[in-house]
Amino acid sequence: MSNEEDYLQEYTLRSWLLTTDHKRVGLLYMASITLFFFVGGAAATVMRLELMTPKGDVLGSPDAYNRLFTMHGVIMIFFFLVPSIPAVLGNFLLPLMIGARDLAFPKLNLLSWYVYMTGGLIGIWILLFGGVDTGWTFYTPFSTMFSNTMVVTAALAVFITGFSSILTGLNFIVTVHTMRAPGMTWFRLPLFVWSHYATSLVMVLGTPVLAITVMLVALERLFHIGIFDPKLGGDPILFQHLFWFYSHPAVYIMVLPGMAVISEIVPCFSRRPIFGYRFIAGSSMAIAIFGFLVWGHHMFVSGQSMYAGMVFSIISFLVAIPSAIKVFNWTTTMYKGAVWLDTPMLYALGFIGLFTIGGLTGLMLASLGVDVHVHDTYFVVAHFHYIMVGGAVMAYLGGIHFWWPKMTGRMYPEIWGKLSALIVFVGFNLTFFPQFILGYLGMPRRYYEYSPEFQVLNVMSTAGASILAVGYVMPLVYLLLSLRQPAYAGPNPWGATGLEWQTDSPPPVHNFHDMPVVTAEPYDYSPEAFQEEHDHAVSHASR
Ligand code: HEM
Numbered sequence: 001m002s003n004e005e006d007y008l009q010e011y012t013l014r015s016w017l018l019t020t021d022h023k024r025v026g027l028l029y030m031a032s033i034t035l036f037f038f039v040g041g042a043a044a045t046v047m048r049l050e051l052m053t054p055k056g057d058v059l060g061s062p063d064a065y066n067r068l069f070t071m072h073g074v075i076m077i078f079f080f081l082v083p084s085i086p087a088v089l090g091n092f093l094l095p096l097m098i099g100a101r102d103l104a105f106p107k108l109n110l111l112s113w114y115v116y117m118t119g120g121l122i123g124i125w126i127l128l129f130g131g132v133d134t135g136w137t138f139y140t141p142f143s144t145m146f147s148n149t150m151v152v153t154a155a156l157a158v159f160i161t162g163f164s165s166i167l168t169g170l171n172f173i174v175t176v177h178t179m180r181a182p183g184m185t186w187f188r189l190p191l192f193v194w195s196h197y198a199t200s201l202v203m204v205l206g207t208p209v210l211a212i213t214v215m216l217v218a219l220e221r222l223f224h225i226g227i228f229d230p231k232l233g234g235d236p237i238l239f240q241h242l243f244w245f246y247s248h249p250a251v252y253i254m255v256l257p258g259m260a261v262i263s264e265i266v267p268c269f270s271r272r273p274i275f276g277y278r279f280i281a282g283s284s285m286a287i288a289i290f291g292f293l294v295w296g297h298h299m300f301v302s303g304q305s306m307y308a309g310m311v312f313s314i315i316s317f318l319v320a321i322p323s324a325i326k327v328f329n330w331t332t333t334m335y336k337g338a339v340w341l342d343t344p345m346l347y348a349l350g351f352i353g354l355f356t357i358g359g360l361t362g363l364m365l366a367s368l369g370v371d372v373h374v375h376d377t378y379f380v381v382a383h384f385h386y387i388m389v390g391g392a393v394m395a396y397l398g399g400i401h402f403w404w405p406k407m408t409g410r411m412y413p414e415i416w417g418k419l420s421a422l423i424v425f426v427g428f429n430l431t432f433f434p435q436f437i438l439g440y441l442g443m444p445r446r447y448y449e450y451s452p453e454f455q456v457l458n459v460m461s462t463a464g465a466s467i468l469a470v471g472y473v474m475p476l477v478y479l480l481l482s483l484r485q486p487a488y489a490g491p492n493p494w495g496a497t498g499l500e501w502q503t504d505s506p507p508p509v510h511n512f513h514d515m516p517v518v519t520a521e522p523y524d525y526s527p528e529a530f531q532e533e534h535d536h537a538v539s540h541a542s543r
C-alpha cells in the first residue's frame with residue numbers, strides 16, 4: 001500500500017504511555033475500561049451468588065453486601081460506562097470521521113487518560129482497603145453523618161475522574177468546531193459525531209456540578225460545615241437535587257454515545273441512507289438539553305411538593321419523544337432495506353429492542369403514582385440495567401466489532417461474533433427480566449436477604465448472569481486472538497461510507513495520506529445488488 005507507518009508500528013511501553021495520538025489514547029482507554037468492566041462484573045457475580053438463596057450465606061454480613069453493590073455501581077458508572085464509548089470509540093473515530101489529523105488538544109487528551117487512571121486506581125484502592133457502603137448515589141445524611149466507611153476517598157475518586165470527562169468533552173467540542181475537513185459541513189457530519197457533540201455538552205455542563213456535590217459531601221463529613229445537616233441549618237434533600245441534576249443527564253452521557261454507534265451500524269447493514277438524518281441529529285441535541293430538566297423524577301418520594309412532582313413527571317414524558325424519534329428512524333431505515341445480519345448488526349438490533357424496553361419502563365417510572373409503588377424495588381434495577389447494559393453495553397460491543405477491523409486491521413471470526421451476540425442477548429434477558437416481576441411484587445433493592453417466595457425468580461436471574469458472563473468473556477478471547485493474524489481486513493470490509501473507511505486499516509500515524517475533501521452527503525448507501533455486495537465485502541475481509 002504505502003510506505004507510511006501505521007499507528008501500531010511502534011511497540012515500546014514508553015511510546016504508548018507518552019503518546020498523543022488520539023488512536024492510541026483510545027486504545028489505552030479500551031484496555032483500562034475492559035479491566036474495570038471485569039472488576040465490576042466480578043462484584044456483580046458475587047452479588048448474584050448471594051442472591052441465589054433468601055438467606056445471607058455467601059458474604060456473611062449485610063455490611064459486606066453494601067460495600068459490594070456500592071463498588072459495583074461506582075465502578076460500572078464512573079469507571080466503565082461514562083467513559084466507555086466516548087473515550088474509546090469517540091477518541092479513536094471522531095478525528096477520522098471529520099477528516100482531521102488528531103483532536104484539537106492531543107496532550108490534553110493524554111492527560112485525561114492519566115486523570116481517569118488516577119481516579120480509577122483510587123477506586124481499586126478503596127475496594128481493597130475497606131470499601132464504601134452508601135451506594136453509588138452517596139445520599140445524605142447517611143454519607144455525611146452516619147457511614148463510617150471510606151466516603152471521603154470515594155468522593156475524591158469521583159471528583160478526579162470527573163475532570164477526565166470534562167477534558168474529553170471540551171476536546172471534542174473544539175475539535176468538531178475547528179477541525180472539520182473541507183466540505184464537511186455540519187449537516188454532513190456523521191450522526192456519530194452529532195451524538196458525541198451533544199454528549200460533550202452534557203459532560204462539560206453537568207460534570208462540574210457532580211464534582212462540586214461530592215466535594216461538599218467530603219467537606220461536610222470532615223468539617224461539619226452545615227450544608228446538608230439540618231442541625232446546622234443545612235438540608236439533606238439539597239444533596240438529592242444537586243446529585244440528580246448531574247446524574248440524570250449522566251444517563252445520557254452513557255446512552256447518547258450508544259445511539260451514536262447504532263446510527264452508524266444500522267444504515268451500513270441495511271444498505272440504505274439513514275431515514276430522517278436531521279431529526280436524528282436534532283433529537284440528540286434535544287435529549288442533551290431537556291435531560292437537564294427532569295431530575296425531580298428521582299425525588300417523587302423525597303417529600304417534594306405534589307405540583308413539582310407533576311411537572312417533573314410531564315417533562316420526563318416529553319424527553320421520551322426524541323428517543324422515540326431515533327428508534328422510529330432506525331426502524332424505518334431497516335424497512336425496505338437489505339438487512340445484513342452480521343455481528344455488529346445483531347448487537348444493534350439487540351440495542352434497539354432492549355433500549356425500547358428500558359425506555360418504556362422508564363415511562364412507567366416517570367408516572368408519579370406508579371413510581372411511588374415500585375420506588376427502590378428491583379423494578380428500578382431492571383429498568384436501569386435494560387438502559388445501561390441492554391442499551392449502552394450492547395452498543396459498545398456492537399461498535400467494537402464494527403470498527404475492530406479499522407482499529408487493528410484484523411477481522412474477528414464472524415461465527416464466534418454471532419454466537420456471543422446471541423449468548424449476551426439471551427443471558428441478559430434471563431438475568432434482568434425476572435427483576436421487573438420481582439420489583440413489581442415488592443422485592444426491595446440493596447438487600448442481601450429476602451423472603452423465600454422471591455427465590456425462583458432470583459435463581460433465574462443468577463442463572464442468566466452466568467450465561468451473560470460467558471457472553472462477555474467470549475469477545476475478549478477471540479478479539480485478542482485475532483491480533484495474532486496478519487492485518488488483512490482491508491480499508492473497508494463492510495463496504496461502509498464515512499471518511500474513516502477511506503484510509504488504511506490500521507490507519508497511518510496521521511490518519512490520511514492526503515487530506516480528504518468531502519463532496520457527498522453522508523450515508524450514501526444503495527440497496528441494489530446487496531447480496532453480491534455482501535459476499536464481496538465479507539470475502540474481502542476474510543481473504
Ligand atoms: C453484567 C452483569 C450485571 C449483573 C449480574 C449486575 C447485577 C447487579 C445487582 C445484583 C445489583 C444490586 C441491585 C440492588 O440491590 O439494588 C446491581 C446494581 C447496580 N448495577 Fe449492576 N449488574 C451487572 C452489570 C452492570 C453494568 C454493566 C452496569 C453499568 C454499566 C451496572 C450498574 C449498576 C448500578 C449503577 C447499580 C446500583 C448500585 C447501587 O445501588 O449503588 N450493572 N447490579
Ligand SMILES: [Cu+2]
Pocket residue numbers: 247248251294295297298
Ligand atoms: Cu432520571
